[in-house]
Amino acid sequence: MLAHEPELLNQLKKCVRCGQCRSVCPVFAVLGKESAAPRGKVFLTEMLHKEKLPLSEEMAGQLTACLLCEACSQECPSGIPVHRYVSIARSHLAKKGYYKFKRQLFGKLWPRTRFLSLAGELLKAYQHLGIRSLARGLGLTRLLPGSLGQAEAVLTTVPRQRARQLLPTVTPAQGEKRGRVYYFLGCATDMLFPHIAQATVKALSQQGFEVVISPELNCCGMPQLGNGARDTAVSLAARVLEQIETAGAQWVVSDCASCGAALKEYPQLLAGTELAATARTWAERTREVTAFLAEQGLREITASSTLPLTVTIHDPCHLARGLKQKAALRLFLQQLPGVEVREMAQADRCCGGAGTFFATNYQLSQTILAEKVANIRQSGAQVVVTPCPGCILQISHGLRQQGLPVLVKHPVELLTSLSPRDYK
Numbered sequence: 001m002l003a004h005e006p007e008l009l010n011q012l013k014k015c016v017r018c019g020q021c022r023s024v025c026p027v028f029a030v031l032g033k034e035s036a037a038p039r040g041k042v043f044l045t046e047m048l049h050k051e052k053l054p055l056s057e058e059m060a061g062q063l064t065a066c067l068l069c070e071a072c073s074q075e076c077p078s079g080i081p082v083h084r085y086v087s088i089a090r091s092h093l094a095k096k097g098y099y100k101f102k103r104q105l106f107g108k109l110w111p112r113t114r115f116l117s118l119a120g121e122l123l124k125a126y127q128h129l130g131i132r133s134l135a136r137g138l139g140l141t142r143l144l145p146g147s148l149g150q151a152e153a154v155l156t157t158v159p160r161q162r163a164r165q166l167l168p169t170v171t172p173a174q175g176e177k178r179g180r181v182y183y184f185l186g187c188a189t190d191m192l193f194p195h196i197a198q199a200t201v202k203a204l205s206q207q208g209f210e211v212v213i214s215p216e217l218n219c220c221g222m223p224q225l226g227n228g229a230r231d232t233a234v235s236l237a238a239r240v241l242e243q244i245e246t247a248g249a250q251w252v253v254s255d256c257a258s259c260g261a262a263l264k265e266y267p268q269l270l271a272g273t274e275l276a277a278t279a280r281t282w283a284e285r286t287r288e289v290t291a292f293l294a295e296q297g298l299r300e301i302t303a304s305s306t307l308p309l310t311v312t313i314h315d316p317c318h319l320a321r322g323l324k325q326k327a328a329l330r331l332f333l334q335q336l337p338g339v340e341v342r343e344m345a346q347a348d349r350c351c352g353g354a355g356t357f358f359a360t361n362y363q364l365s366q367t368i369l370a371e372k373v374a375n376i377r378q379s380g381a382q383v384v385v386t387p388c389p390g391c392i393l394q395i396s397h398g399l400r401q402q403g404l405p406v407l408v409k410h411p412v413e414l415l416t417s418l419s420p421r422d423y424k
Helices: 006-014 020-024 026-031 038-049 057-064 071-075 082-095 100-109 113-128 131-137 148-154 187-192 194-206 222-226 230-245 257-269 276-284 289-296 317-323 326-334 362-379 389-402 411-416
Strands: 179-183 209-212 251-254 286-288 309-313 339-341 383-385 407-409
Touching (some): 020 038, 020 071, 038 057, 057 082, 071 082, 082 100, 082 222, 082 230, 100 222, 100 230, 179 194, 187 194, 187 389, 194 209, 194 411, 222 257, 230 257, 251 257, 257 317, 276 286, 286 317, 289 326, 289 411, 317 326, 389 407, 407 411
Parallel strands (some): 179 209, 251 286, 309 383
């Protein structure tokens, strides 16, 4: 299983079973059993590689109970990338016939642009034609497989137009041009949060950057990596790099920390291929949008307009540990007049959404989310800011469930709420 990953194979030997990873694992905190602990999953991966354990549904389930939040990988004193072992193990089991539904969905259907577009149209019809209310009223959502019937409540109202229908392929820079960026527009933002995409393009343009996007929807590959379709993730990565290479841009920016982190994974994913060098080049030039703007420096903002807001930050796992750009987000917020940041406890602890985790492990994800909502409540902030569409969905759901009147926004929306006259 790890024959083509000699570095990971050698790192397996470094695990001394100290258990330090258990102290930061949200799943272990809830389930409390060794099989749920990161070191348990490392041991399981080792046994799988050595073929000392028979494959089973129980084993597949144990590997599913992981957020891939990378907290354990960061905490491990031996530097073991636990999340990579889990991802590879899931892919191994998928090839052996497990996770059939996920492999079909993420490996075969999701990568097809037409399928995603059709899924978005069906979801719009489901919500806007009253079918959703009818299905809930009749209890039909309980017929959905697994926990999908419950997870359906997490979804926001699907807008009538996708971001790609609202945005031009190229948006010119305003004022003196500072550069050209390729805006990687991910699936969730495109279909569920087009206003965030509009804010991202507007902010970049106002700050002097020409923005180019691909007219063709293409997934970053992160859902495939997390759900056992590793081969498909490799194909998607190659397609994304081809789009980037032809854009003539100097940087890649994304409003989704997960998409950005996926691009950072491409050098490992494409190691040993003819695209390895290209992957390394663009991984180094990839930024989450607010981190990029903080790094480049915002144009001076006058005091004629302020945002009298108290905000608290939820650091997406992929921002804090994948991209390692959480400090830049705070620098960005410090430059916005009137914004007061009140740090919540455990700001970088996973909210339980974890991409598609909430859909297949709803109850577990909601238990993890409850701690996040409690920390938000304790902060006393008016707004939660987080640069991840998935986290926005999950946290908004938790706040609705608790009846808390707290808004959840992408931080770039705070910048674009300022008037153009406020820039010098």
